[in-house]
Amino acid sequence: MIAASVALARRALRNALRRPQFLAPLVLFPTLFLAVNVGGLERTTSLQGFPQVDGFLDFQLAAAITQSLLLGGVSAGIAAALDIEGGFFDRLVASPTPRLAIVLGRVLAASVIAAIQVVYFLVLGLVFGASIQGGALGVLSVLAIGIVAGTGFGALGMMIALRTRNASTVQGIFPLVFVILFISSAFFPRELLSAPADVLAAYNPLSYIAEGMRQPIAFDNAIGPVLEGLAAAAGVTVVAIGLSVLALRGRLREA
Amino acid sequence: MQYPGPIAAIEVIGLERRFKGAVKAVAGIDLEVAAGEVYGFLGPNGAGKTTTVRMLVTLLRPTGGQALVAGFDVATQPADVRRRIGVALQEAALDPLMTGSELIELQATLHGIAPRTVRARGAELIERVGLSQAAGRRVGTYSGGMRRRLDLAMALIHEPEVLFLDEPTTGLDPTSRLTLWEEVRRLRDEGTTVFLTTQYLEEADQLADRLGIIAAGRIVATGTPAALKAEVGRPHLDLVLAPGTDLRRAHEVVTRFGDHRPVADGCHLSIEIARGAGDIAPILRALDDADVAVAELELRQPTLDDVFLAKTGEHLEGSGNPHSEAAAELV
Numbered sequence: 001m002i003a004a005s006v007a008l009a010r011r012a013l014r015n016a017l018r019r020p021q022f023l024a025p026l027v028l029f030p031t032l033f034l035a036v037n038v039g040g041l042e043r044t045t046s047l048q049g050f051p052q053v054d055g056f057l058d059f060q061l062a063a064a065i066t067q068s069l070l071l072g073g074v075s076a077g078i079a080a081a082l083d084i085e086g087g088f089f090d091r092l093v094a095s096p097t098p099r100l101a102i103v104l105g106r107v108l109a110a111s112v113i114a115a116i117q118v119v120y121f122l123v124l125g126l127v128f129g130a131s132i133q134g135g136a137l138g139v140l141s142v143l144a145i146g147i148v149a150g151t152g153f154g155a156l157g158m159m160i161a162l163r164t165r166n167a168s169t170v171q172g173i174f175p176l177v178f179v180i181l182f183i184s185s186a187f188f189p190r191e192l193l194s195a196p197a198d199v200l201a202a203y204n205p206l207s208y209i210a211e212g213m214r215q216p217i218a219f220d221n222a223i224g225p226v227l228e229g230l231a232a233a234a235g236v237t238v239v240a241i242g243l244s245v246l247a248l249r250g251r252l253r254e255a
Numbered sequence: 256m257q258y259p260g261p262i263a264a265i266e267v268i269g270l271e272r273r274f275k276g277a278v279k280a281v282a283g284i285d286l287e288v289a290a291g292e293v294y295g296f297l298g299p300n301g302a303g304k305t306t307t308v309r310m311l312v313t314l315l316r317p318t319g320g321q322a323l324v325a326g327f328d329v330a331t332q333p334a335d336v337r338r339r340i341g342v343a344l345q346e347a348a349l350d351p352l353m354t355g356s357e358l359i360e361l362q363a364t365l366h367g368i369a370p371r372t373v374r375a376r377g378a379e380l381i382e383r384v385g386l387s388q389a390a391g392r393r394v395g396t397y398s399g400g401m402r403r404r405l406d407l408a409m410a411l412i413h414e415p416e417v418l419f420l421d422e423p424t425t426g427l428d429p430t431s432r433l434t435l436w437e438e439v440r441r442l443r444d445e446g447t448t449v450f451l452t453t454q455y456l457e458e459a460d461q462l463a464d465r466l467g468i469i470a471a472g473r474i475v476a477t478g479t480p481a482a483l484k485a486e487v488g489r490p491h492l493d494l495v496l497a498p499g500t501d502l503r504r505a506h507e508v509v510t511r512f513g514d515h516r517p518v519a520d521g522c523h524l525s526i527e528i529a530r531g532a533g534d535i536a537p538i539l540r541a542l543d544d545a546d547v548a549v550a551e552l553e554l555r556q557p558t559l560d561d562v563f564l565a566k567t568g569e570h571l572e573g574s575g576n577p578h579s580e581a582a583a584e585l586v
Contacts (some may be wrong), residue, residue, distance in 0.1 A: 009362040011353065018352045087348025091409075094312050094344075096337040097365045134259075253316075 001098045008092075008105020012079060022078065026113070027069045027120050033251035034064040037187070049191045050138055053218045054131055061125045062214035063186040065142070066206055070115045070177045074170065076110045077157025081167035093252065103244045107155045114150020118143050122217075130217070137150040138216030145212045145229045152237030155244045162247035208232035233245075264290045264325060264417050264448035265311065271319030272306050280306040282472035283320060288450060288465075290416075293443045295463025295480075296452040297559065299571055303472040304452040305345055308421045311450065312342045325416045338366075340411030345421040347402040351395030355386050355405050358394060366413040370383060380408040384438065399429025407438060417448045424458060436462060451583075456559045456571060468563055475566040484557040487565045490531045491555045492538065494524040496550035505547040512538050522550075531556075 016023050036058075042056045053059045083089045092102050122139060132138050161170050171209065181187075183197060184206035193201055201207045212229010215222055265288035272281040280379035281303040288294040299306050311324055313333035322329045325339035349358060359377040368376060381390045384404040389397065394405065403423055412419060420439070424432040439462050442449055453459050459466055460480045468476040468483070476483055496505055500522065509526045512534060528534040532554060542549055563571045 001556060003367075003370070004365055007361055011350070011357075011361055014357070015350065015352045083350075086350075087344060087346050088350055090314055090344060091342075091348050091362075091364070094314055094340075094342045095362070095365045096334060096367065 001101050001104075004097045004101035005104040005108060008097075008101060009108035009112070010110030012076075012106055015079065016075070016109065016113060019079075022075050023113075025186060025205055026075055026117060029071060030064040030121075031070040031124065033067065034060055034121075037063075040226050044188070047192060048208045049189070051189055051219070054133075055129060057125060057128060057130045058133075058218040059214065060187070061121055061130055061217050062142075062210045063181075064215055065118055065121045065146055066149070066184075066186050067177075067181055068121065068145060069114055069153050070181060070206075071174075072110060072113050072117060072150050073155075073157040074174055075157070076106055076113075076154040077159075077161045077170040077173075078167050080106055080158050080161035080171045082163060082204025084161060084165045086169060099248055099252070100245065103155070103158055103241065103248055106158050107151055107241060107244070110154020111147050111151040112159075114141060114147045114154070117150065118146035125217070132217055133219055134216030134221040137221055141216045141221065141226045142213045145209060145226070145233050148230060149209045149233035150238055152233060152240045153239035155237060159244040159247045160239060162244065162251050165251075180204065181206055182212060205232040209236075257351055263287045263323075264292070265294070265450060266309075266323040267311075267320070268322075269320035270307065270310060270322050272303075272310055272315060273318040277414045279472050281310070281317075284467075284469070284472075286467050286474060286477065288417075288448060290448050291443070291446045291464055292464045293449040293451060294437065295459040295466040296450065296469060297454070297456070297459040297463075297466055297563075297571075298452075299454055299467035300535065301350065301571075302469045304408055304469055305421055306472075307469070308344075308419055308450070308452055312340055312419050313337055338413075339416045341415035341418040343403070343406040343418075343420050345425065347406040349394045349397075349402055349405060352393060354393055355381060355397070357389040358405065359409055362409040364410045368413060376412060380411055381405075384408045385434070389429075398431075400427050400434065403427060403431065403435060404438075407435070411442075415447070417450065418442060418521055419449045420449060422452055422454065424453070424455065432458075451502070454571070460559055466559070468559070468566065470563070470567045470569075475563055480509075480559060481496045483562045487557050487561045489527050489529055492526050492528050492535060493553045493555055494526070494542075494549055495551040496522040496524065497550045500523065500548050505542060508541050508545045508547060509538060511541065 037060050038057045044050060045053060045056050045059070122142065126132070157170065160173060164170060183200040184204040185193065185201045186206055190198055190201050190207065208228045209232050211225050212232065215225040240249060265286070267284060267286045269283045269285060270281055271279065271283050273279050284307065296304050296307065306315065310317050310321055311329060313329050313336050317330055324336045327335040327339070331335050353361070356377060359381060360373050361376055363373040383385055384407060386401060386408070387406055389401060394402065397405065424435050427435070429556070436458070439449055439451065451462060463480060465479050466477065466483060467474050478486070496502065502522065507525060509524055512526060512528060535552070535554065539549065560571050563569070
């Protein structure tokens with residue numbers, strides 16, 4: 001099981017690197033969005049109720065990471081759907097590969113890509129003047145939340161691919177990613193959101209994931225938000241892997 | 256449960272697959288493939304060949320009947336079946352972004368082959384299918400024939416007891432087709448059981464020890480190619496007489512050698528003969544003695560298409576000229 005999962009994860013990673021047109025948007029798009037936000041909305045920080053931060057970039061970095069991780073999930077889903085469409089999935093199913101390894105391989109690859117995404121944005125932030133207030137421990141906290149969340153989003157992408165079996169449909173969820181992200185507190189503090197956005201954000205796990213990463217970047221290593229972020233990311237991951245396994249079983253049963 | 260005693264490599268009883276809308280793609284087939292045999296599964300597009308293979312390789316659940324592969328039930332013991340089979344499906348489902356070596360090593364790992372032997376085994380198979388030079392290239396750059404050969408190598412990585420090849424030469428050029436045929440023959444010589452689906456008459460004739468002919472989800476004939484062809488009749492000798500030849504005279508002569516049926520153009524005779532080529536010389540001598548000049552002659556063996564025609568009333572799709580397997584054109 002472990003050998004098969006690792007082998008499939010290596011394949012998924014290798015393919016991601018060989019398909020730059022899939023990998024590049026994961027960081028390019030959130031980078032552009034980050035640049036536009038930071039460049040045009042800097043004065044937001046002077047709004048009453050906006051938390052005290054060194055700069056808007058410090059505040060927005062977690063949003064960019066969350067956005068990038070969500071796109072990573074979409075990308076993992078598209079890759080899985082292409083495997084189904086191209087018949088490679090059938091090859092896996094016709095081999096004695098443990099069924100769980102088919103899901104875990106893809107999810108493990110999403111974890112590694114998530115780590116790369118987090119590191120990319122932290123370095124980008126530092127280059128453009130952000131400061132990681134939590135220091136090395138803060139970096140580790142952001143990495144931990146980011147990797148777990150990226151794993152969960154990868155599993156969600158896998159689940160959607162198994163349900164739809166179609167890469168175009170998986171790609172079609174791209175706008176939905178933004179809707180879900182915008183009804184969270186990823187881009188603005190929850191306190192500044194008006195109803196019903198504030199209520200929706202309170203129930204949106206993306207709020208806790210973004211806030212969990214924002215805390216050590218923009219503020220300090222306060223354990224509460226970090227643990228909440230980690231718990232939200234872990235919750236998404238457990239549920240998403242469970243749903244993926246169910247989707248795989250369903251697909252095999254339907255066959 | 257594994258079945259005791261000497262067992263067939265594949266044993267299928269009343270296998271059925273019904274899809275949504277009550278469409279029966281496979282309508283209760285029975286077949287048995289002995290260990291070490293190449294079994295050809297011949298039929299036109301849509302006959303149920305691929306559906307049958309997908310059930311036998313555990314990709315599709317049967318909706319009725321039972322199938323045992325290597326002694327294990329495909330419905331209740333699919334994991335045991337998967338460990339013992341090699342599969343090369345109709346579309347060589349290869350990841351175009353991976354190299355040949357990477358793919359074959361991945362397949363070896365998925366089959367649980369020990370890491371220390373993965374590379375050596377992979378290299379051996381790559382060489383066997385003649386892809387050593389291309390092994391480091393991405394599969395996306397391979398030709399159709401190269402993909403098929405790599406697919407075959409991947410199916411063989413764990414030395415399967417039973418190999419399923421679903422239309423392995425469809426779309427290939429003649430040279431690639433012959434290369435694959437050679438490999439199938441080699442596998443048979445090594446004792447691997449091969450279940451081969453095809454829509455090509457010649458392929459079935461050349462490779463299969465025994466054949467099952469499927470049409471509309473049902474097996475309409477089984478047997479060795481020779482026995483099946485013998486069932487539908489003897490060889491025919493087609494004669495084209497020289498212009499101005501007395502057809503009635505020719506008719507009288509050939510009648511002595513078997514049934515005959517002159518055709519409408521007035522210079523063409525076709526006669527069913529018992530002994531094949533051995534009958535040709537006496538017939539020609541008799542015609543010569545009777546001053547009947549023959550312009551052309553052709554010995555035509557019954558074909559698998561004749562078998563298909565006899566069993567279903569239709570020609571096999573794409574078989575074209577039903578006389579295409581003429582054994583000899585002597586003049």
